[in-house]
Amino acid sequence: xxxxxxxxxxxxxxxxxxxxxxxxxxxxxxxxxxxxxxxxxxxxxxxxxxxxxxxxxxxxxxxxxxxxxxxxxxxxxxxxxxxxxxxxxxxxxxxxxxxxxxxxxxx
Amino acid sequence: xxxxxxxxxxxxxxxxxxxxxxxxxxxxxxxxxxxxxxxxxxxxxxxxxxxxxxxxxxxxxxxxxxxxxxxxxxxxxxxxxxxxxxxxxxxxxxxxxxxxxxxxxxx
Amino acid sequence: xxxxxxxxxxxxxxxxxxxxxxxxxxxxxxxxxxxxxxxxxxxxxxxxxxxxxxxxxxxxxxxxxxxxxxxxxxxxxxxxxxxxxxxxxxxxxxxxxxxxxxxxxxx
Amino acid sequence: xxxxxxxxxxxxxxxxxxxxxxxxxxxxxxxxxxxxxxxxxxxxxxxxxxxxxxxxxxxxxxxxxxxxxxxxxxxxxxxxxxxxxxxxxxxxxxxxxxxxxxxxxxx
Numbered sequence: 001x002x003x004x005x006x007x008x009x010x011x012x013x014x015x016x017x018x019x020x021x022x023x024x025x026x027x028x029x030x031x032x033x034x035x036x037x038x039x040x041x042x043x044x045x046x047x048x049x050x051x052x053x054x055x056x057x058x059x060x061x062x063x064x065x066x067x068x069x070x071x072x073x074x075x076x077x078x079x080x081x082x083x084x085x086x087x088x089x090x091x092x093x094x095x096x097x098x099x100x101x102x103x104x105x106x107x
Numbered sequence: 108x109x110x111x112x113x114x115x116x117x118x119x120x121x122x123x124x125x126x127x128x129x130x131x132x133x134x135x136x137x138x139x140x141x142x143x144x145x146x147x148x149x150x151x152x153x154x155x156x157x158x159x160x161x162x163x164x165x166x167x168x169x170x171x172x173x174x175x176x177x178x179x180x181x182x183x184x185x186x187x188x189x190x191x192x193x194x195x196x197x198x199x200x201x202x203x204x205x206x207x208x209x210x211x212x213x214x
Numbered sequence: 215x216x217x218x219x220x221x222x223x224x225x226x227x228x229x230x231x232x233x234x235x236x237x238x239x240x241x242x243x244x245x246x247x248x249x250x251x252x253x254x255x256x257x258x259x260x261x262x263x264x265x266x267x268x269x270x271x272x273x274x275x276x277x278x279x280x281x282x283x284x285x286x287x288x289x290x291x292x293x294x295x296x297x298x299x300x301x302x303x304x305x306x307x308x309x310x311x312x313x314x315x316x317x318x319x320x321x
Numbered sequence: 322x323x324x325x326x327x328x329x330x331x332x333x334x335x336x337x338x339x340x341x342x343x344x345x346x347x348x349x350x351x352x353x354x355x356x357x358x359x360x361x362x363x364x365x366x367x368x369x370x371x372x373x374x375x376x377x378x379x380x381x382x383x384x385x386x387x388x389x390x391x392x393x394x395x396x397x398x399x400x401x402x403x404x405x406x407x408x409x410x411x412x413x414x415x416x417x418x419x420x421x422x423x424x425x426x427x428x
Binding site: 218219220223226227230239241242243244246247249250253254256257259260263264265266267268269271272278281282283285286287288289290292293295296298299300301303304306307308309310311314315 | 325326327330333334337346348349350351353354356357360361363364366367370371372373374375376378379385388389390392393394395396397399400402403405406407408410411413414415416417418421422
């Protein structure tokens with residue numbers, strides 16, 4: 001049975017944290033701080049750029065690599081927060097999308 | 108063939124944006140701002156809590172629902188950013204984990 | 215002797231916190247979280263706007279009021295953090311400006 | 322007549338930006354992004370610390386210097402945003418405090 005890619009990633013992240021005995025640091029509040037810190041670094045990739053310039057910047061391999069790197073950091077801490085909190089990220093996002101869909105029906 | 112859950116979610120998010128003609132707003136810089144705004148709302152769930160209090164707060168169903176809701180918002184904008192930028196989030200995170208693993212070898 | 219406006223404001227903020235017995239919450243880490251949460255709300259005023267649109271939006275009194283309100287929140291928590299940490303915000307910024315000035319000499 | 326310290330600082334920041342011809346980058350939305358990026362760096366000083374540990378960390382001169390440095394960056398961008406937007410930061414914060422005071426009267 002082929003395993004789900006996201007689930008496999010979440011297990012790798014949990015293993016990584018466990019091997020380093022980081023569980024004592026990984027309280028939800030501290031993980032949410034780290035998600036926010038990494039989200040700011042992600043935003044920093046496009047600091048001082050207009051929206052159009054940010055789109056154009058993706059042609060630059062160095063920008064793409066920084067972007068990929070910062071996306072990774074946000075996702076890793078977000079998934080670790082989900083793991084310690086018992087939140088299924090895919091289900092959470094699907095539920096939210098479905099709710100937004102019903103809300104925005106008339107637009 | 109069973110499709111990947113994350114891939115299915117990314118397609119739903121793209122459809123949602125396309126149906127509302129939001130593509131013109133979804134430049135990488137503006138999406139990174141939204142990731143950061145939602146990450147702050149995620150952190151706000153635990154505002155003024157110590158790490159231990161944040162762990163204990165997960166017993167509260169209202170907190171769990173807010174947390175799930177905010178995780179969803181961060182993930183939705185992060186995946187939309189990946190989509191418009193051509194970044195594979197799972198590959199990005201796996202690459203980062205592998206690099207961190209080799210870096211922290213001795214610890 | 216006319217008192218300094220910033221100093222007077224810092225004292226009002228400290229009084230406000232003291233009267234409500236908030237000192238036990240006002241650890242540096244928790245205050246820095248609140249600065250970051252309020253900074254995101256400030257950014258939210260301009261969510262989905264291009265730089266030019268954000269400049270134009272200042273003609274709208276409602277935007278100006280939201281902006282003023284969010285600037286206030288960031289400043290209040292930042293000054294409270296300075297107060298509990300013994301940092302003089304004006305001196306810190308002046309020192310930083312002077313250092314940047316010497317660094318960017320040739321540009 | 323002794324000039325106000327904050328006003329003097331705001332003028333220095335404006336001069337600094339003008340000398341470097343940064344006005345074209347200093348749209349409100351881009352400045353609010355920078356406030357948020359710097360606020361995250363401020364929070365990073367206390368990453369993984371409990372509230373008590375963050376208080377204790379202030380005894381460390383290196384932490385105090387990083388803190389002072391990051392406070393400076395947040396304040397500089399916040400004041401520059403005030404300048405380009407015509408917001409008086411002291412008045413904004415005083416108004417907010419007064420409103421909060423009337424709101425929390427009974428607590």
